[in-house]
Amino acid sequence: MSEFALKLVWNQEKIPVVLRRTGKGQRLRVRVPYSETNCKWLQNGRRTSPFWFASKKYWELPKAWFNDFVERCLAEYGKVYIIQPYREQEKCAPACQNAAGHECECSCMGVHHGAGNDGSWFEVSDAFSTRWGDQELACRLLTARPGSQLQPARGTP
Incomplete structure (x- = not known):
């Protein structure tokens, strides 16, 4: 995917997006549609709080939260973009x-x-x-399966 296309995905505001980076100490960078409860929703009752980078408009989460974040996005929004490194x-x-x-x-x-x-x-x-090949970034859109057992997290029907 071109750098331009990746920026379009990263900067859109309707579908959550997560940038998963490799390397020790790398944290997830995520964007979710605006809500006053985003911090609480991202934290999901955990002890650690997500960190908001206001100047760059994204949240940072521990890498260990990746699978949970994706599952919860699918339940809440029905879709999530994942940007991650790959090597062909x-x-x-x-x-x-x-x-x-x-x-x-x-x-x-x-x-x-x-x-x-x-x-x-x-x-x-x-x-x-x-x-x-050389490491590049790939992007994929995950969509919740119709009739899946995922439960919305914010009380939506």
Whole structure:
């Protein structure tokens, strides 16, 4: 997803959005539609309080709250955007990379056919090698299933 599209998702105000970051000490950054009870709703009876960054207009929550936050957003709003890091995995085979002809039946669809291993591939066996791309951000929209057992948290019917 482009940086522009990610900013559009992050800055919209109708659907909750969570940015899940990797690394030690990283906290969740979340935005939820405005309500005077957002702090209490996010805290959900826990001892730790969420922290509001007024200048950036988002909340920070402990990483351990991720699954609960997503479930509660689905129950309350029916949808939630999740922005998170990902790395694309490429799959190929040494037999393909070292091939001399043009015939390729590998999952790379011939992209790496005959190109050899430049050292970035991890060769698992004669039939399989893999490598990971650079870390990027991905965004997905989760929607509550119709008829799910999720219960609204703020007393909505």
